[in-house]
Structures are given as structure tokens and as C-alpha cells.
Amino acid sequence: MSKRTIIIVTVLIFGTMAFFAGNSMAAGRDYISIVGSSTVYPFATVVAEQFGKTTSYKTPKIESTGSGGGFKLFCAGVGVEHPDITNASRAIKKSEYDKCQANGVTDIIEVKIGYDGIVLANSKKTAPFQLNRKDIFLALAKDVPDPNGGEKLVPNPYKTWKDVNSSLPAQNIEVLGPPPTSGTRDAFVELAMEGGAKEFDFIKAMKKTNKNQYKAVCHTVREDGAYIEAGENDNLIVQKLEANPGAIGIFGFSFLDQNTDKIQGSFVDGVQPTFEAIADGQYPVSRPLFFYVKKAHADAIPGVNQYLEEFTSERAWGEEGYLSEKGMIPMPDAERKEFRSNVKNLKPLKK
């Protein structure tokens, strides 16, 4: 080996060492890693930023993977390479809980943070819709009860809103909504469509006799073009509603709140989707939002306990808190107290 080669090799080695030296690799992560729902993401990011600015800890890193994707990463195990917290727009399923237990993630704390309303909005250029959950089910389900009567299910024949309910306008049914991968879609079919399907006695009876068929009837959305999957980008849906006044869009309350000059929410079961109506439970299409924490990580990763404290403080999730200004509906006082004490005591979830 010539002298020159030795010098070059030494310089390269020291260079790479210097590049890596100042940084700690995965062992000993000093920031909080959060994954999960894209619905909770706008709220968790506000808390994370506030936490980062007011304390000396690093700002948590938050990924928007979807509720299901978040649980997959969360339940993969305990350790610095796995996330500490997962956000979810639905409660954890039994199968996911079992998977967590199987992989060693034994103590998880469930924290409900508030409610989110799902609105059916249309452009201000036309009149707002007055819908019942039954109308929503009949307009959007794949199979509906036979219009001629009886207890049979037929493929959805309705083309206009007037066909579904004679008091509605004679407009084509055109609904832009979330795709099947979205938690918002899961919540919408459960709250709005299932709520409407239950009004048919024979479908309600199906719940006891054949649960799978009941779920299939209530949750399957029509695929003949009346329901258009508009992707995860809700800003795009708002723009499309502006361009097409005859269409209706399905998204979270925060998007309606930020665009009140262009769009309006439809009345569901006679209730207008306002902050107050969703907060006191009158508006029927609202779902709780959660996040789940690993107890093992709460002490191991610096800052987790303080982040939990910030999230469960009154200035964050209270009635006048900064999360409510971003469009999240706060829980009633009693629930806030309950979850705050759960977090303080790191009370694990039992399913």
C-alpha cells in the first residue's frame, strides 16, 4: 500500500466517523415517536408543537399512517425502534389488542381526547339538505330494502334524492367521500348508515341472527358511481363541491369550520352540524378520538409523561382549549376528569 493510499483511507474513515459521531443512532431515542390516524393528526400535531415550544424536550415526530396502519406499527413490540404512541379515530379492536399482547406490548393506556363530527356538506350556492339517517342509508347502501315493500334486499335502484325521500330535491345522488382505507369512512358507515338501516325492523333483527350479514348490509357502500371515492385530501373535496353545486361531500367538522364562506353542512335528523350541537351529542354523526400509549415507553423515552400531561391539560383539550379552536369537540367534564386520572396513574387497558 502506498503512502497516498494510507492517507486517503485514514481521511475517509475519520470523515465518516465525524459524520456519525455527533448523532446518536436508534439506541437511545430522545424524541417521542407517534403514528396513527390522519383524523387525529391535526390535533396531535398542535399539542406536539406546543409541547416542544414550552418545554426543553424535542418536538415529537408524528406520522399520519391511518388508524389501522398505526396499530400495526404500535403492536409490533416494545423498544426504541417501535412507536411510543398511536392515534386512532376508533377504539382498538380485540384482534389488535391480542396482537399487542402477543408481541410483548402488555400495558397500554387508552386515552379518549374528544369528539369529531362528520358532516355532509354541499356548496352554499344551493339550499342545505335536510336528511335523515334512513335517507343516507337508502341513498348510499349497495343493497337496500325492496321499494315495493317486503323484507327482501335488492341492489340500490335510487338515482335521485327525491326517489329516496319525496321531500328532498330532485337532484342526482352524487356523494364524494373517503376511501375504504380511511377511519372516517369506517365511522361514517357505522354511525350514519347503520343508524339508518336499523330503522328497518327486519334488518335490526338480522343483528341477532346473522351478524356478518348485518354488517355487510349496513356497511357496504354502493359502487355504481353515485358514491365517488375522493381520496384522503379533504381540501380537494371542498374545491370539487364549489365547482359542482349538486354534489355532497363527507369529511370532518374542522374542514367545514375553516370554509364556512364556501360550504354548509346538511341537517341530519333535524340537527345542524354546529360546534355546540356536536358537543352536547345532539348531532348524531360524531365519533370519539383516541390515542394509546405504551406504559413501558412512558418512563424509558424522555418527555412522554410530560407530553401526556400537556395533552390532558385543560388549556389543550378543555372547552376553551386550543384544540377546540382547531375544530375538535371537547368531551364533557366528567369524561375529561376520568381520562386525566387514568393518564396520571397510567392505568392499563383491559379487553
Add this chain to the structure above:
Amino acid sequence: MNNTENTSPLKKTSVVRTMDIVNQGLKKRYAAERRFKRLGFAAIIASMLFLALLFVSISSNGYTAFWQTFMKIEVFFDPELLPQDALRTADYGGLVKQSLRNMFPKAKGRRDKRALYKLVSTGAAFQLRDMVLQKPELIGQSLEVWVPADDDVDMFIKGHFDRNLPEDERRLKDNQLAWIDSMTAQESIKKKINTTFFTAGDSREPELAGIRGAVIGSFYTLVITLLLSFPIGVAAAIYLEEFAPRNRWTDLIEVNINNLAAVPSIVFGLLGLAVFLNFFGLPRSAPLVGGLVLTLMTLPTIIIASRAAILSVPPSIREAALGVGASRMQVVAHHVLPLALPGMLTGTIIGMARALGESAPLLMIGMVAFIVDVPGGITDPATVLPVQIYLWVDSPERAFVERTSAAVMVLLAFLVAMNATAVFLRKRFERRW
């Protein structure tokens, strides 16, 4: 028509006939050529029009983001609110609220006061905190400070909200509009250059959000990509062209490299997740892993461009070098490589420009995340500029629309600069044989 009879009238007729046929055809040929030229010209005009449409629509949406509305408030750094031993955690928001109340003493009642406080950004409190921490002698003094306004006020001042709508359809209520009008009359509300856009990391508040974190993350990622893909790509190309034997294995390799250049980029992200994150255990969301994934993606492009560049060096140069007594290594290192370098550089820069604009492969390795802190090294969590744009597009706040377009303008500026460098280098070092 080969009439070789030597009779004058017949000879003339045959000559005239051929000429006639040619002449008739000539008009059509010229017409076809003119049409073809015009079509080509129209194609160029159409593509320039689309390009102009792209630039104009993005710039018209985005140029307003380079200004931010600021409000002048008179702040009294009250020693009672700022205890000496807990300066970092003191209630600086209280200072801001106090000065707003002093400016508009008529605002009574909790709802009115909340509406008043909402006019100023939450970042104002942190601005005051930084001022006091830097110069503690400010405590006890009064100072006029320009603080950023809330994003709703900013959008109103820039003309994006219609003030004539009924009150319940507006983001700003009548009392807030009245306060803004009185401040405009006193000239204590102004638009200034938005330096926060270039100095701050991501934020949930549009008036405090910037692209610095994303730009630094992109920089680290591209540095890693360049450091890895250029040497490996060039070395592979040299070996395949100069030293490798021509057999079925090398044919197979060539076919595979060409195929890899066309693979959708998200597949590389899946590979990165499986190999770099799960198997090697590298930190998630780090520019190191992003750089490795993008290296895999740009390697085929660089190898193909380098091979083309090496092939373009005439064999006479190689034979002359060999004839003068150079070894094969010397021929490659001293003659072929320097002459092929311009083409290799062009291919590399084009590959880098493509890597700069990628966001799909980075999705799987966790670089699509809300990261506020500006990354300090290659193992800190980071995001890249296209991903930052993608995340802002999903935000409901109206003010993010213009910032998204502004970030797109910055990204396009970088890409144009990189491609212009490629063209310049090519022209400068081009050798004609």
C-alpha cells in the same frame, strides 16, 4: 415511358409528361412540408403554453406567501409577570393580552376579549420570550414590537376573505373587523417580507410555518444520495463497459439495470423498509435511510448515462493510448474517464433532480411526518421538500394554500437551477470529434 424513337414531337411529349408529373407532385410535397413544419411549431407552442400555465398558476397562488401581516403592539415587560428565576416558563401570552387590552380598552366581557386576543398569532408570546431571554434588561421597560398577526387576519389583509358576507359565514367577526380597521388607520398593521418562511421549521400555525426543516432534510438526503450513487454508478459503468466479458451473465445484468430504471419508485421504499429499517435497524425517518433508498433509485439512471458516455469515447483514443504503452487501467483512468465525464455529470445531475422531487419511496421509511425541529445530522428525523408540500396540501387552514404554492415555487427553482447546471456543464465540457 422509355420512348427512344427519335421523332421530335414524341420526344417532346415524353419529356414534358415527366416534367409535368414532377411539377404537379412538387406542389403537394411543398404543402406537406409546410404542414409538417407548422405542426412541429404548434407542438412547441402548445408545450410552452402548458409550461407557462403551470408557472403562472403556481406563482399567482404563491407569491402572496412571501409577505406576512405584522401588527405593532406596545408591550410593557411587566416585572410582576416575569419572575427572575422562572423566565423561561413565564406567561408571555399574558404580556401580549395586556398590551392588546391597553390598545382597545372598550373590549369588555370574556367573549369580546377572546376575539381580541385571537387577532395576534400564538407565536407572538414566543417572540417576546426570546427577546427577554436574550436581553433581560428589557424587564420593566415599554417597547413597540411588531408581532405576526393570526392567519385569519393575514388572509383578510391579503384580500382572500370577503368582508361583505353575513357574519356567521365569516372567520372574522364584526368587532374584529372594526379593530383591524382602526389599526389600519393608525398604520399599526402592515405586510412585511415573510422571513419566517425560510428560517422556521414546520408548524400547525400557517403564520409560523417555514420550509427550513424540509430544505435541510432534502440537502442531507441528496448529499448521501450523491456520495453513494455517483462512485458506485460510475464504477459499475466502467467495469461493465471496459472490463467485463461479453457473456450471458453481463447481458442479464444489462437487461436488469434497464428494467430497474423503470420500476415505480415506491417499490424502492418497500425495499428500504424491509432491508434498512427491519433488517439493519437503522433509525426511522432519518436522511441516512432516505439517502440509501434514493441511491437505489438513481443508480440505474447513472449507470445507463455513464455507459452511454463511455461508449461515445472513440476507440481510436483507447487504441492510441494502448499503442503508446499505457496499461488498461491507465487507459481508463487517464483517457476514457476524463473524456466521458461531462456525460456522466449530466446523467448524475438529472438523476439528482429526479431524486429531489420524490416523495413516494420516503413514505414507507417514515419521512412523511410532522417534524418541527430542523434536523442537525443525518440520523435526526427529517422530512424533504416534496413531502412538506404534500403535508401542507392536506391542512384545512386557508393560509396553507398560498404557502404550499410558495414551497412549490422554491422546489421548481431548485430543479430549474439543477437542470440549467447540467446543460451548462454539458456545453462547457463537450468535445467534438
